[in-house]
Amino acid sequence: MARIKVHELRDKSKSDLQNQLQDLKAELALLRVAKVTGGAPNKLSKIKVVRKSIAQVLTVTSQKQKSALREAYKNKKFIPLDLRSKKTRAIRRRLTKHQLSLKTEREEEGDVFPNKEVRYQSLSLSY
Numbered sequence: 718m719a720r721i722k723v724h725e726l727r728d729k730s731k732s733d734l735q736n737q738l739q740d741l742k743a744e745l746a747l748l749r750v751a752k753v754t755g756g757a758p759n760k761l762s763k764i765k766v767v768r769k770s771i772a773q774v775l776t777v778t779s780q781k782q783k784s785a786l787r788e789a790y791k792n793k794k795f796i797p798l799d800l801r802s803k804k805t806r807a808i809r810r811r812l813t814k815h816q817l818s819l820k821t822e823r824e825e826e827g828d829v830f831p832n833k834e835v836r837y838q839s840l841s842l843s844y
Contacts (some may be wrong), residue, residue: 721770726777734781738774741767 726734745767751760783800790796820828 720766721773723773723777726774727781731778731781734774734778738771738778741771741774745771 721737726737729737745764748756748760748764748767751757752764786797787800790800
């Protein structure tokens with residue numbers, strides 16, 4: 718089996734990906750048997766390609782599943798931990814923009830009724 722292009726895998730449906738994964742695993746099993754029985758060198762070099770193809774199929778499957786979950790939880794109030802954006806712990810604990818913008822009653826009152834500004838004229842005294 719030739720190398721698989723990932724962009725081709727992304728276009729396939731979930732059932733097609735599962736079928737391809739089963740085929741690749743069966744092929745890998747045959748190649749491992751050939752390795753033990755002393756098969757041809759070209760079969761032995763094919764093991765690496767098949768293993769990589771299996772990894773690619775599994776990666777595309779998990780990416781599709783995760784994107785479907787993201788779509789499902791898009792406008793929900795609570796999002797599962799593995800779908801949340803990965804940030805540092807300190808950033809996650811930080812106050813939100815809304816929380817930062819909140820003011821106490823006293824601060825609000827100060828904005829509504831600011832202190833009077835008093836200016837004094839300096840007197841120049843000459844002797």
